[in-house]
Amino acid sequence: xxxxxxxxxxxxxxxxxxxxxxxxxxxxxxxxxxxxxxxxxxxxxxxxxxxxxxxxxxxxxxxxxxxxxxxxxxxxxxxxxxxxxxxxxxxxxxxxxxxxxxxxxxxxxxxxxxxxxxxxxxxxxxxxxxxxxxxxxxxxxxxxxxxxxxxxxxxxxxxxxxxxxxxxxxxxxxxxxxxxxxxxxxxxxxxxxxxxxxxxxxxxxxxxxxxxxxxxxxxxxxxxxxxxxxxxxxxxxxxxxxxxxxxxxxxxxxxxxxxxxxxxxxxxxxxxxxxxxxxxxxxxxxxxxxxxxxxxxxxxxxxxxxxxxxxxxxxxxxxxxxxxxxxxxxxxxxxxxxxxxxxxxxxxxxxxxxxxxxxxxxxxxxxxxxxxxxxxxxxxxxxxxxxxxxxxxxxxxxxxxxxxxxxxxxxxxxxxxxxxxxxxxxxxxxxxxxxxxxxxxxxxxxxxxxxxxxxxxxxxxxxxxxxxxxxxxxxxxxxxxxxxxx
Numbered sequence: 001x002x003x004x005x006x007x008x009x010x011x012x013x014x015x016x017x018x019x020x021x022x023x024x025x026x027x028x029x030x031x032x033x034x035x036x037x038x039x040x041x042x043x044x045x046x047x048x049x050x051x052x053x054x055x056x057x058x059x060x061x062x063x064x065x066x067x068x069x070x071x072x073x074x075x076x077x078x079x080x081x082x083x084x085x086x087x088x089x090x091x092x093x094x095x096x097x098x099x100x101x102x103x104x105x106x107x108x109x110x111x112x113x114x115x116x117x118x119x120x121x122x123x124x125x126x127x128x129x130x131x132x133x134x135x136x137x138x139x140x141x142x143x144x145x146x147x148x149x150x151x152x153x154x155x156x157x158x159x160x161x162x163x164x165x166x167x168x169x170x171x172x173x174x175x176x177x178x179x180x181x182x183x184x185x186x187x188x189x190x191x192x193x194x195x196x197x198x199x200x201x202x203x204x205x206x207x208x209x210x211x212x213x214x215x216x217x218x219x220x221x222x223x224x225x226x227x228x229x230x231x232x233x234x235x236x237x238x239x240x241x242x243x244x245x246x247x248x249x250x251x252x253x254x255x256x257x258x259x260x261x262x263x264x265x266x267x268x269x270x271x272x273x274x275x276x277x278x279x280x281x282x283x284x285x286x287x288x289x290x291x292x293x294x295x296x297x298x299x300x301x302x303x304x305x306x307x308x309x310x311x312x313x314x315x316x317x318x319x320x321x322x323x324x325x326x327x328x329x330x331x332x333x334x335x336x337x338x339x340x341x342x343x344x345x346x347x348x349x350x351x352x353x354x355x356x357x358x359x360x361x362x363x364x365x366x367x368x369x370x371x372x373x374x375x376x377x378x379x380x381x382x383x384x385x386x387x388x389x390x391x392x393x394x395x396x397x398x399x400x401x402x403x404x405x406x407x408x409x410x411x412x413x414x415x416x417x418x419x420x421x422x423x424x425x426x427x428x429x430x431x432x433x434x435x436x437x438x439x440x441x442x443x444x445x446x447x448x449x450x451x452x453x454x455x456x457x458x459x460x461x462x463x464x465x466x467x468x469x470x471x472x473x474x475x476x477x478x479x480x481x482x483x484x485x486x
Contacts, residue, residue: 062112084101118293151445212401224397309325
């Protein structure tokens with residue numbers, strides 16, 4: 001079943017089924033969108049996910065490999081933007097859906113803190129390329145698409161809701177509004193609005209909510225721009241003053257020289273995986289450890305993408321009655337290629353970004369939006385100093401609003417069915433609580449399968465669900481498995 005039938009044509013042309021080559025290729029009118037809406041959506045997605053241009057280089061740049069070597073942060077900024085640009089543009093052309101790609105949060109942490117200490121950076125990125133090749137094979141053989149179709153519709157909705165809450169907690173934490181550490185699960189700042197950045201966040205959220213409620217076109221993008229201007233104003237007012245409210249480095253300052261605006265990108269990290277040839281690689285790691293590392297990467301990448309794709313597709317109303325997305329294979333193929341690109345350019349794994357929902361919230365429904373996002377990423381390689389002018393406090397209110405919008409389908413979940421209800425519950429709560437989309441999906445599928453088994457309705461469990469649940473059980477039991485195999 002295809003996307004919902006578009007409304008009849010009106011005087012604005014919205015909803016027409018016929019148009020120019022661009023309209024027909026991307027199904028703009030068919031999906032009830034316009035070129036202007038798609039461009040606005042692509043810009044909103046870019047600004048919502050631009051923080052990765054700062055976070056990914058910081059995460060990878062602060063890590064050391066087994067030799068103690070570190071990656072250059074300016075070079076990481078350049079390749080992070082480049083991979084996001086190429087991957088997003090290809091996704092837009094091939095899938096024609098509003099999914100942008102960039103280095104995956106969580107996945108980059110696995111690369112930096114779990115894999116890099118075991119091998120050289122060259123071996124790390126070669127491992128990512130190998131994982132991408134395996135994922136591509138799984139897509140082309142139809143296995144990855146079959147797994148997607150095997151999951152019950154109710155759980156798919158719950159996965160989307162969980163992704164929304166995951167984005168919400170990212171927004172609160174990245175803004176500093178909620179602080180998480182080993183001593184406490186979370187608290188409001190340091191007990192209140194104790195810094196100007198927190199005030200900027202609150203004002204940005206209030207402005208974004210107001211614009212959204214008033215249905216102002218470009219509400220999300222306008223909210224980011226206004227909050228950024230407020231942050232710059234706060235910085236200007238605070239200059240030279242001894243204020244009780246502190247101003248962390250995340251609050252931007254206006255550029256004072258050409259070097260603060262534009263810098264030629266350094267792509268020296270591209271091809272780092274080639275260092276050392278292709279013989280004797282990973283020899284010191286051991287085959288068992290190598291397999292487990294690949295398994296961990298694939299599981300997280302595989303299901304993070306699926307969860308994000310489901311959530312954003314539901315938000316855009318692009319799924320059929322079974323919760324399936326037409327042309328899933330194209331989306332998953334481009335996602336697998338993003339992993340290969342990320343490894344080849346030394347930028348970590350590029351995956352479908354949940355922040356694509358920010359563009360969808362602006363009305364984006366086609367592949368034009370990620371193409372616009374990709375072009376902005378290309379520009380960002382030249383103007384990398386300006387990328388950081390949008391602070392977390394100004395961008396993260398959009399994530400909060402997107403989380404709200406992604407929660408709205410929750411009423412369609414049949415909580416009276418214990419298997420669907422309990423599985424959905426774990427999908428929704430585990431994603432934000434464990435800071436992992438893959439963990440939420442894993443718990444949801446295991447619980448669903450277990451409850452159906454307890455009910456004596458094991459025949460209703462799709463064969464692939466048995467396999468996936470077993471795989472996740474193995475994943476969650478990695479530590480004792482490591483101990484057993486030494």
